[in-house]
Structures are given as structure tokens and as C-alpha cells.
Amino acid sequence: MSDVADLAAFHTLGPDGVPAVVLGLQERYGTAQLVWRNELGGLTFRLGDGPYLKWSPRPAAPALDRERDALGWLAGRHPVPALLDHGADDHAQWLLTAPLPGEHAVGDRWRARRSEAIAAIAVGLRAVHALPVDVVPAHRAGESWAARTPTGLGPRPPLTDPVVVHGDACAPNTLVSGAGAWVGHVDLGDLGVGDRWADLAVASLSLDWNFGEGHQPELFRAYGIEPDPERIRYYRALWELES
Structure with a gap:
């Protein structure tokens, strides 16, 4: 898209x-x-x-x-x-x-309240990444696209801090309450263990599609991390290849 x-x-x-x-x-x-x-x-x-x-x-x-x-x-x-x-x-x-409370973070309400939506997306990603990695059974941890190593993308950045990754961290998969709080996640078929930048690279790119360009730095600030251009490039390319 x-x-x-x-x-x-x-x-x-x-x-x-x-x-x-x-x-x-x-x-x-x-x-x-x-x-x-x-x-x-x-x-x-x-x-x-x-x-x-x-x-x-x-x-x-x-x-x-x-x-x-x-x-x-x-x-x-x-x-x-x-x-x-x-x-x-x-x-x-x-x-x-069953339905969860809240609504997708890119609905009409959140186009008018983008900063709140972006903050909620960041809170939700931090919550996923804070889960213990053994929540994903070890024999299933590598099933997400984020753990694959295809040829043609160059060397994979070293994985020094594995986390649970959502695997499809596009902004619509975050749910937000009417008050602007993160309340849950949907579309978890690519849950796995990998690099947090697999989620951050995709989530930040999806802001361009849903809110227009210019909001990616705001997501990184809200998450509390400095952009890593090498990992962003790699995981966006891998996502495009595997999704």
C-alpha cells in the first residue's frame, strides 16, 4: 500500500x-x-x-x-x-x-487528534515489547516474518535485545479509548520474537499512509528511542518482501 x-x-x-x-x-x-x-x-x-x-x-x-x-x-x-x-x-x-473496547487508532476522531493516537500506538508497542519472550513457545518464536533471513537484503542487523514483536504493527491494529488511551491490539497472526525495530519500522511507515507524512519522529519520541536508520531500512524491506 x-x-x-x-x-x-x-x-x-x-x-x-x-x-x-x-x-x-x-x-x-x-x-x-x-x-x-x-x-x-x-x-x-x-x-x-x-x-x-x-x-x-x-x-x-x-x-x-x-x-x-x-x-x-x-x-x-x-x-x-x-x-x-x-x-x-x-x-x-x-x-x-469478542470485540475489545475502543476503536482503531486511525479513525476520523484520531485524524483530528493525531498526537494522542501516536502516543497510544507507542504505549501499546512498549507493552508488547515488555512481555516475557517465553510467552511465545520456543518452537514457534521464529514463525514471524520478522525472524526470517531471506537472501538479497544484505546482512541482518545483529539481534542483541530480542522482544516479543506484534508482527503487523500498522497503526490500525492499535485500539484507543475515547480518552486517548491505548486499550489493546488486534491482528496478531505474525506474533513472534525478534527485533523491536521490526515493529517500529512498520508502525512508523504506516503513519504516512494513515495520517500523512511528517509524523514518524513523533512516534519514536513517544516510544522513547532514537531512530536507527539501518534497522528501519532493513525491516521495511523485509516486511515488503514477506508480507
């Missing part, structure tokens, strides 16, 4: 219509409203004023397996949606999760 105008495409259902599982859940929870469509055809719906349904076609569906597991690892340790149900068939997988 390279332009704010591109966001419109991610609020369009596409040619395939509403999945059957969503239609069935409407009877219980209320009318489904499309929230997001990702580049791989995955759909997120809000059901009435209740839960969210994430639906992902195969072969992209394994990302939902990882997200389901991450919600379990973080339950009671970090504010993430509670998993209500999940399922799969030959064509797709889905997750049903």
Missing part, C-alpha cells in the same frame, strides 16, 4: 460475496458489515454490535491458525480479543472473536 487513496480498496467485498459462515452467524448476532479485505482475499466482518468474524481462504488460511494460537498465548497477559469460536472447511478458515 503506497497511498492513502488505496485504502478504499480494502473496504470492498470483491467478487465472491459474503461467506456462508457469516450469513449463518447473522441469525445469532445481527447483520454483518464488512470491515476489511486484505490483499490475499481475507475478509473481516463485524456482526451487529457484537463479535468480529475473520475469514481467510486457503492457502492463506494458516495465518489464522497462528492468530488463534497467539490469542491463546496472550490471554490474560495482554489486551487482545477473546476467541469465541473457530472453524474450517476445504476452502477457508475462520475465527470469531
Whole structure:
């Protein structure tokens, strides 16, 4: 995604219509409203004023397996949606999760209160990075894109301070209360262990898309860190390659 105008495409259902599982859940929870469509055809719906349904076609569906597991690892340790149900068939997988309080940090309210939103994003990232790394099982810690070492990007910066990384730290995945406080995170399918700059590089870049250019230094100040150009370059390139 390279332009704010591109966001419109991610609020369009596409040619395939509403999945059957969503239609069935409407009877219980209320009318489904499309929230997001990702580049791989995955759909997120809000059901009435209740839960969210994430639906992902195969072969992209394994990302939902990882997200389901991450919600379990973080339950009671970090504010993430509670998993209500999940399922799969030959064509797709889905997750049903309870809503968290607050709203995405890039809604209309936060375009007018950008400094508060950016501060909340920084608080949330510090909270993720403060989790003990063993919250992610050791055999799963390297599954995030942030831990991969593809060829062609040059040497990976040395990892001297491993932390839990969100893995998709774009600004919309931070939830903010009406008072401007960070209240939780969503979209955790790439949770892992790695360099905090994997999150910071992506989060700061996403501010350009959502708020316009010029806000990246504010995020680094709010987080309490000096920009590291080498790591920012590396992890943005890796994210573009792996996402």
C-alpha cells in the first residue's frame, strides 16, 4: 500500500460475496458489515454490535491458525480479543472473536487528534515489547516474518535485545479509548520474537499512509528511542518482501 487513496480498496467485498459462515452467524448476532479485505482475499466482518468474524481462504488460511494460537498465548497477559469460536472447511478458515473496547487508532476522531493516537500506538508497542519472550513457545518464536533471513537484503542487523514483536504493527491494529488511551491490539497472526525495530519500522511507515507524512519522529519520541536508520531500512524491506 503506497497511498492513502488505496485504502478504499480494502473496504470492498470483491467478487465472491459474503461467506456462508457469516450469513449463518447473522441469525445469532445481527447483520454483518464488512470491515476489511486484505490483499490475499481475507475478509473481516463485524456482526451487529457484537463479535468480529475473520475469514481467510486457503492457502492463506494458516495465518489464522497462528492468530488463534497467539490469542491463546496472550490471554490474560495482554489486551487482545477473546476467541469465541473457530472453524474450517476445504476452502477457508475462520475465527470469531469478542470485540475489545475502543476503536482503531486511525479513525476520523484520531485524524483530528493525531498526537494522542501516536502516543497510544507507542504505549501499546512498549507493552508488547515488555512481555516475557517465553510467552511465545520456543518452537514457534521464529514463525514471524520478522525472524526470517531471506537472501538479497544484505546482512541482518545483529539481534542483541530480542522482544516479543506484534508482527503487523500498522497503526490500525492499535485500539484507543475515547480518552486517548491505548486499550489493546488486534491482528496478531505474525506474533513472534525478534527485533523491536521490526515493529517500529512498520508502525512508523504506516503513519504516512494513515495520517500523512511528517509524523514518524513523533512516534519514536513517544516510544522513547532514537531512530536507527539501518534497522528501519532493513525491516521495511523485509516486511515488503514477506508480507
